[in-house]
Amino acid sequence: MTRRRHLPNDDDISAFREALTAAGVRRIATNQADPGKPKQDGKAHEARRHAAVQSDAKQVSGRTSDGRVEAVRPSEYLEFSVVDLPLRTFSQLKRGQTAWQSGLDLHGYTLEEARTELESFLRDSASQELRCVLVVHGKAWGTTSDFPVLKSHTNTWLREWPGVLAFCSAVPVDGGTGAVYILLRKRGL
Structure with missing residues (x-):
């Protein structure tokens, strides 16, 4: 047995609308809720921002070790x-297969110059929101050292850098084991 549905007539609809108006109910403009923005303490937010800028300016170097590294x-x-x-x-x-967007060649740098350049390059790359970069450290075949100094230090420094997600030796066309691809965080540090 089917039930017949009672459809309101025009008089019922008019009476309903008048009752809503009399009760102070008004039509909403949208059918989506507006949660509003959370209120922030402007002074505290500005103080944190200022402190972050000051600490970043003071910290020229220091995110990477300058001690002994694994050869x-x-x-x-x-x-x-x-x-x-x-x-x-x-x-x-x-x-x-991940295209690198910027590169740095450390050939000819002293160890401290290479460290400073690498840190600066990683900071700049993160601020430009680059995802993958290439660093050429070389293999040091012609040096008197027992091991490639820049390659060994680059290996250690990149492991310590908080903005580095991954790195690996490049394919031969980009420098092979004398260079590394570096995958950076989307929001660099």
Whole structure:
């Protein structure tokens, strides 16, 4: 047995609308809620921003160690990634399928100059929101040292840098084991 639905007539609709108007009910402009913006303490926010700018200006160097590092061989393949980096992303980086957007060549720099340049380059890359960069450290075949100094230090420095998600030796066309691709965080540090 089907039930017939009672449809309101025009008089019922008019009476309903008059009752709503008399009760002070008004039509809303949109059918979406407006949660509003959370209120922020402007002074505290400005103080935090000022402190961050001041500490960044004072910190020219220091994110990377200048102590002893683990020596690597000239032709050794370098690789590192944070634990939660997707395997597919790291695999694409290792195959050279992630296009690098900027590069730095450390040939000819002293150890301290290379460290300063690398830190500056990583900071600049993060501020420009670059995702992948290339750093050429060389293999140091012609040096008197027992190991490639810049390559070994670059390996250590990049592991310590908080904005680095992963790095690995480049494919041969981009420098092979004498260069590294560096995958940076989307919001660099």
